[in-house]
Amino acid sequence: MLVVSGPSGCGKSTICKRLVLDARVEFSVSATTRAPRAGEVDGREYHFLDKARFRAEIEHGAFIEWAEVHGNLYGTPRAPMEAALAAGRVFLLEIDVQGGKQLKALGLPGIYLFIAPPDMHSLRTRLERRGTDTPEVIERRMAKAGEEMRALDQYDHVVVNHELERAVAEVRRLAGLSEPQGSAR
Ligand code: 5GP
Numbered sequence: 001m002l003v004v005s006g007p008s009g010c011g012k013s014t015i016c017k018r019l020v021l022d023a024r025v026e027f028s029v030s031a032t033t034r035a036p037r038a039g040e041v042d043g044r045e046y047h048f049l050d051k052a053r054f055r056a057e058i059e060h061g062a063f064i065e066w067a068e069v070h071g072n073l074y075g076t077p078r079a080p081m082e083a084a085l086a087a088g089r090v091f092l093l094e095i096d097v098q099g100g101k102q103l104k105a106l107g108l109p110g111i112y113l114f115i116a117p118p119d120m121h122s123l124r125t126r127l128e129r130r131g132t133d134t135p136e137v138i139e140r141r142m143a144k145a146g147e148e149m150r151a152l153d154q155y156d157h158v159v160v161n162h163e164l165e166r167a168v169a170e171v172r173r174l175a176g177l178s179e180p181q182g183s184a185r
Pocket of ligand 1: 005006007008030031034065066067069074075076077094095096097098099100
């Protein structure tokens with residue numbers, strides 16, 4: 001299990017998209033009640049659920065962890081994770097710090113990585129450039145980022161995303177994915 005957290009805009013989604021190019025890695029598709037962004041496909045980035053359905057899934061114990069983030073609910077479906085781990089695959093979860101904390105508390109073995117922006121100014125610049133959020137949402141994400149940075153010490157490793165290629169290489173090394181697939185270890 002490879003758990004990746006970090007403030008919105010730190011580049012963790014881009015890093016995760018690079019990791020899943022490796023056939024050993026399976027991405028955990030979370031459920032969420034937030035609306036899809038342009039280009040997002042149901043079942044690929046997220047399973048988009050309404051609040052009633054999400055609550056019903058919680059009741060059924062369908063999520064291994066769930067949390068409210070920026071006013072929306074997000075949860076990790078249990079079944080795909082169990083199947084991937086049983087098959088010996090690297091299961092990659094891109095979740096917030098509350099989710100990371102819950103998984104750690106469950107005693108689930110894994111590598112817990114925190115992706116940090118070089119500084120808060122560059123985080124704001126990235127959120128603005130992304131162009132997907134209103135100024136109010138950006139303010140909310142910046143406030144949340146400060147909170148998330150305080151959870152940093154609950155992670156095994158912190159990777160500062162100064163430069164994408166270096167950050168990807170560092171994450172791959174920490175996750176034991178540096179060697180090409182199939183090579184003897
Ligand atoms: P976004 O709306 O930008 O896709 O995600 C907002 C935040 O929710 C990010 O920090 C993301 O990592 C987190 N998130 C996504 N899926 C899950 C999940 O299943 N559980 C938890 N706890 N957080 C999640």
